[in-house]
Amino acid sequence: MLAIRIIPCLDVDNGRVVKGVKFREIRDAGDPVELAAMYNRQGADELTFLDIGASYQSREIMIDVVERVSSEVFIPLTVGGGIREVSDMRRILNAGADKVALCTAAIKNPSLLAEGAEIFGSQCIVLSIDAKRHGDSWRAYINGGRIDSGIDAIEWARQGEKLGAGEILLNSIDMDGTKKGYDLELNRTLSEQVNIPVIASGGAGTLEQMYDAIQMGKADAVLLASLLHYGEFTVKDIKNYLKAKGVRIR
Template identity: 55%
Template sequence: MLTKRIIPCLDVKSGRVVKGINFIGLQDVGDPVKIAERYNEEGADELVFLDITATHEGRKTMIDLVERVAKRVFIPLTVGGGINSIEEMHALLRAGADKVSINSSAVRNPDLIREGAAIFGSQCIVVAIDAKKHGDTWHVYVSGGRIDTGIDVLAWVKEVEQYGAGEILLTSMDADGTKNGYDVELLESVSRAVRIPVIASGGCGSIQHIVQVFRETTVDAALVASIFHYGEASIQETKCTLAEEGVEIRR
């Protein structure tokens, strides 16, 4: 059985880690290099670094910050935000990222998924999806959650798998930052639709929410931000609880 992964997420704006609710009301959390180093030392399985305003502001992800973070961490690092080309993927991987995450650019140009997978390997290509409930389904949003594409999430995840994505980072916009728990219905619907790993994102407010998402869905990893950023739970405490609950994790 594959172990479940605990992945702290660093949403970065203007060189600082921030956190908001439903993608708005961003508050400063701290320095990304120091926070990344702490999570590495505490036993995180991976890290996700997202430059959350790069696409909206029409600029590239901050390479220098990625380099500084990569020098301090020794676990897999996924970087996303404003990546629009193979050249930009290559620059981030050269700067120390292990995987690149694409969202808006994947919707605009799905061939970017295929080309990236062919050149760097599927394991390097993470497709991030921001999903929001619309009636009985979910729509894909882009530009940092600002634009509703009208694309059905379940149809889109099947497409990105066919294009060669190695992993899906799925964020529930409805749950994001609320600390009311992960969107179990959305996550399990997507997990059942694809064979590639799915990372759950949005809504974690306690260790029990992480236990719940692993018990009630078949996701492969849980992205966590607020409870780690604000010291409400530690990574080791989380892993000990998961182990006690019978969840297979890397100790």
């Protein structure tokens, strides 16, 4: 049986891991290679790196980070942020990443999902959706959660699957950094509408909330950043807790 995945997420800016609250107030959280190796030792199932630095220089440093991490840490690596065309995907995959996550670029140019899936396979293509509640539904946001695309997040996920995305990384803008728990309704609604794995992200503050994301939110994986970076929990703590609750983990 397949295990639920615990995925540490490292936001990288100019080669350093940083963490913000509600996409703001960025603080330094450490060296990406050291953190990656530590999370692997703790039993992380995958790692996700998001390049939040907008500059060309930050992109180049990211390639180097991926090269170094993939030479020392042998678990799957997903890289997102600033990927605009197939050549960007190729460079990142060639540097040692296993998957690329697309958010803004996919909304601006949906055919990028199809092209990426055609060339590298669906398993390489993660559709990252930054969702924000609008009344009874959710909208997909772009540009690091700053701009409303006007597109329904659930509908976008369905379309993304059709275009060739192999996985959805679902981040709740409303809950991100609040530690008040995942947006369970968003997670469940979206998870029931697609037939590809969904990774829940944004809002985790307690172990119980992670369990809820899996049980009630129907998440196939949970993505975690600040809770891990600031040492509130280790991956092992999370896995021990979930295991005791009967969740299948590695």
